[in-house]
Amino acid sequence: MTAAPAPTEMAMAKALNAGLRRALESDPRVLLMGEDIGRLGGVFRVTDGLAKDFGEDRVMDTPLAESGIVGTAVGLALRGYRPVCEIQFDGFVYPAFDQIVSQVAKMRFRSGSTAVMPVVVRIPYGGGIGAVEHHSESPEAYFVHTPGLRVVSPSTPEDAYWMVQQAIASDDPVVFLEPKRRYWDKGTVDVSAAPRPLFAGRQLREGSDAVLVGYGPTVGTCLEAAEAASEEGRSVGVVDLRSLSPVDWPLLVGAARAYGRVVVVHEAHRTLGIGAEVAARLSEECFYSLEAPVLRVTGYDTPYPPSRMEEVWLPDVDRVLDALDEALAY
């Protein structure tokens, strides 16, 4: 009997790589497909070494056509495979929009579950890396708005490791959003502990005055803001949504009831973003528990700006603290 491997420190990109490796090992029907994911190992090296170890048949460099990547994944899924598509950057997912929204998302529904889509679409998303246009976007709301899709986003290496495997094992299609500016952040990954459920949120920090709600790239921002607030004597909790479709409403409603003040933080545009849904839902479900309106700290309702001004565009600790002040002033 071998001892369970000890938890190790690794970056999120490495954790995703380990998760994909394990998925490839455990199920021969799992295939990776995308642009430059083979010999190069992906532009972020998330698939580094996988083509070498599993063959270019299972880790496929595809032609440069996003609709083709997802459209052929549909066919592979119909044949019984479990394709994992990599879209190289968030801004390049739109050519595949029809295949994701009209084909992948609706297939189970229109076929009465006789044709199902265990397809994962991995997308590095969000800003903060000084990239050129179309490389910093947060398209999650489009997919959350689409019935039939599941949408998740890990914020830590350990979640990345487990959630990518759970997404691949899911019989529902999953849009898997990877916070690219957190790819190189390290964290402890326990590959032998039982994972949390894929579609559950997680309370990362307790607090009695207010709760910050983030996901993906903004969870770290929320934690920093909560820490800064505690230095000012305020007790602020943090919830990592982890899953955007479905949202873990029991967790969120519980937190809202407990603290009465909620601030949602995301990089995506404000209007009709996840924050809007959280605000609407909490006002429906726990109106009398709220001490303040649910506030949103988000990217602005402009196209993503030139990178030299992304620091003022993206939610940062100061903006979160400002919103906290506003919430606490009610």
Next chain:
Amino acid sequence: MSDLVQLLTPEGVRVPDDTYEEWVADVDAASMRSLYRDLVLLRRFDSEAVALQRQGELGLWASLLGQEAAQIGAGRAMRPQDHAFPTYREHGIAWCRDVDPVDILGLFRGTTLGGWDPRRHGLHLYTIVIGAQTLHATGYAMGVQRDGAVGTGDPDRDTAVLAFFGDGATSQGDVNEAFIWASVTNVPVVFFCQNNQWAISEPLERQTRIPLYRRAHGFGFPGVRVDGNDVLACLAVSRAALARAREGSGPMLVEAYTYRMGAHTTSDDPTRYRVEAELEQWRLKDPVERVKAFLLRGGEADASFLADVEAEADALAERVRTGCRSLPEPEPAVVFDHVYAALDPDLVVQRDEIARLAALGGEVPA
């Protein structure tokens, strides 16, 4: 049109073809009668569906009138293990894949978005977004290749995939991406384009400056144009292309040159954009009449055979009429069942809302 593969002239005369006639060498008089029967029954089904739409029983119908030979030819070339990806007009393919014609009506009556089990029939559901299914077919063929179901020489194992689309779809990005994908992966897919000359109101000239089948060359695989109103030629060319795919020689483009004799759908009015003289020309090339002429000329069919087929068509029409009206209505509660693998708690709440409102019986409580 010298580049057109034709084995049966519009007058019903067999013509030789060095490349393709061997592919239908087994087609004897009985087989020709069987093809004729398919064509007649399919046409009757189609005209019955148009009538059902006119009577308000269907919301819409996409008639295949004029394209019967292209579809029966391609459909009869398939083997049980093959898989086809149709548009919304492939009623003849569904016919050949043993889908109950009544079940084809469900989508157009609004009782379902599907209608049959794709795996059981080797026929994917109808796809309405133009060209999207060509990528699905290509991906499916990638799976076939991965499964080792290509080039084994076992006629019951080697599998081909058929992607159907029209002349309008050849302008779509997805179709061009499918051509590229299939070419570089060399997968067993046959792209079967029914060029019916019209994409709703847009003539072929709006889609292309060269004959469609010649586009294949640029993508790196062969293309062939076949008389789409000649069921024998369509059968021969489809058999050849599918055999080529099954043996592992990769994709091929078949352009079935035909004509959409009816409207795009029952919502369309083609008198606004095309002239009657054009239809007159194509009526002379009718796919059903030429087989009938062939059979009668050779003494392979007599009046009683033709009468039997007509009687069978009448019975089919009656069955389709009755079946259409008794297609089960969709249940409001069931609509929530197939969104996700497991019923979502939020959807349970929304489903119960329907039940709650139904229980009020339309009465708003004071």
